[in-house]
Amino acid sequence: MLSALLTVIALVVIQGVNSPTTHAATNQFHGVNWANPNDNFVTGNLVPVGLSTSDSYATTYTKATAILKGFQSLGANTVRLPFNAATTSGSWWGSYTAAWDAASALGMNVVVAPWLQGGTVSDTTSFYTMWDTVINKYSGNSNFYFDIMNEPYAYSATNLTNFEAAWLARYPGLPRGRVIVPGLYSDTNLCTVGADSRLSGTLLSIHIYGMFGDSHTTEAGWVTDFQNALCGYASRAVLTEFGVPMNTGVNYNGPKDGNNDLSYLYGITDTVRSLGMGSILWTGVKQATQTQGPGPCENASCAITTLNGSGTNLSLSITDQSGLDRLQYGWGLTNNAGGGSGGGGTAGILRGVGSNRCLDVPGAATANGTLLNIWDCNGGANQQWTYQSNGELQVYGNKCLDIPAHATTAGTRVQIYDCNGGTNQQWNLNSNGSVVGRESGLCLDVTGSGTANGTAVEIWTCSGNSNQQWTRQ
Incomplete structure (x- = not known):
């Protein structure tokens, strides 16, 4: 230009x-x-x-x-x-x-x-x-x-x-x-x-x-x-x-x-x-x-x-x-015509590459502090995540993927919490499939490379392994 x-x-x-x-x-x-x-x-x-x-x-x-x-x-x-x-x-x-x-x-x-x-x-x-x-x-x-x-x-x-x-x-x-x-x-x-x-x-x-x-x-x-x-x-x-x-x-x-x-x-x-x-x-x-x-x-x-x-x-x-x-x-790749007052893109699942299961809010709970895991992908509202322009990953339209108490320690379980714009609720979705906390610098990780329903999801040092790779669908 x-x-x-x-x-x-x-x-x-x-x-x-x-x-x-x-x-x-x-x-x-x-x-x-x-x-x-x-x-x-x-x-x-x-x-x-x-x-x-x-x-x-x-x-x-x-x-x-x-x-x-x-x-x-x-x-x-x-x-x-x-x-x-x-x-x-x-x-x-x-x-x-x-x-x-x-x-x-x-x-x-x-x-x-x-x-x-x-x-x-x-x-x-x-x-x-x-x-x-x-x-x-x-x-x-x-x-x-x-x-x-x-x-x-x-x-x-x-x-x-x-x-x-x-x-x-x-x-x-x-x-x-x-x-x-x-x-x-x-x-x-x-x-x-x-x-x-x-x-x-x-x-x-x-x-x-x-x-x-x-x-x-x-x-x-x-x-x-x-x-x-x-x-x-x-x-x-x-x-x-x-x-x-x-x-x-x-x-x-x-x-x-x-x-x-x-x-x-x-x-x-x-x-x-x-x-x-x-x-x-x-x-x-x-x-x-x-x-x-x-x-x-x-x-x-x-x-x-x-x-x-x-x-x-x-x-x-x-x-x-x-x-x-x-x-x-x-480009004609989506049908999200926009024009409303929402803050982000289209909701979709986050599917773990290693597990082939989805980031899930257990029991479709809505309470602050509910810890997340992976579960068979079923299209439920508790598996629908919307990536916002400020880096938030929202579920239910008002709860965010959250790292408790701004923790930066590997092994900290992730949860949902009221969206508040905090840096512990901001994530980068990278082209290699990693989801990285902007504050912690750590990756969204399926604990122990597990693949079973109910396996905990945490943050961990980024390794590039398939248990830290996610696809948005």
Whole structure:
């Protein structure tokens, strides 16, 4: 994303038209951007969160696989990855390609895009040398999609479409259905690129944000702006960037109108779902210790997950469950339309991987202090857990999975208790299946790796064993 959008948003609105928007054929893209910690506008190597230029190809591949599987656990089948001239010309390229290869090996769609300083090509020779390197290596891989340039900024409509047509002419053997052509005004308007016959057969990239001068307190306002920017070309469009802060405590399952961020996220996700458009969130993951970057929607604020672990033992935890609910609804993966005043996602069971039994409140008790165990999954209300945006796991709508007296000792039994927002009631659901107490740092554990009905559930030092792995269903 680009803070310069502040200066072009008015032009986007002027260029918008009220053309009817046709149904898209791009909903094969359900994805996230995997970005450099503080955005991708850097002159040196681009190194996505969790990777390091000191890592070998093999180490990068292992790390990337863990992170990408975390994205897949969200429902993502697409990852958008950055590069620049420095990245493709130095020693890091040999290791960085491991992340690209790992994504392809997992069967993901891989969208690759160059980030340029100032949003313009200042050195055409360097630009094409960079692209030659990428296309020579990956043009034969049908999982790869080539986004000509992220957020072209300093171009007139004529200059941009001429540049894009020249790019296509340079690579005539590349299937046009795997080329993504950026829109005008930093990817925010498709009127000109959609109408240019020289660009026919390509996909079109569009970005939209709710924090660069455009603001609405109703979903309808955002839907109008978005459809105007599509200019009737939704059938070829992919929303390759959109995002909203995930660290402000906003409940994105709340009422659709009255708050700009809420209305924006409803408007965008409802639109891509209704049109069958692909969408790729900005961004997929942030570092656990990362502070806010220079812009209003960097990894530290807008990432849907947080990276946990060290070395190659990595996993992701959800930053805001209500934000993920909206993302998954937009992808068409769930039917949780939201719009109410609830605080979280859809209720479901927590099934132990090792035991194949469910986290259970014995006897369907509702008393504070009732200790939990595992039991045959039966769909009862005492086995229905809802993960809230603040990290609570609620049962019955008002009782929370609780560690008594804020204990942090391994072996402490877990219980239910009135939800109170305490840190002893906050949990991270990680991509490796672990459920980790935010205060204790310990994992939800089936005692002694038991599998029998009635086996106690406790917290214990995280080991990665199957008695500490749970699936939400």
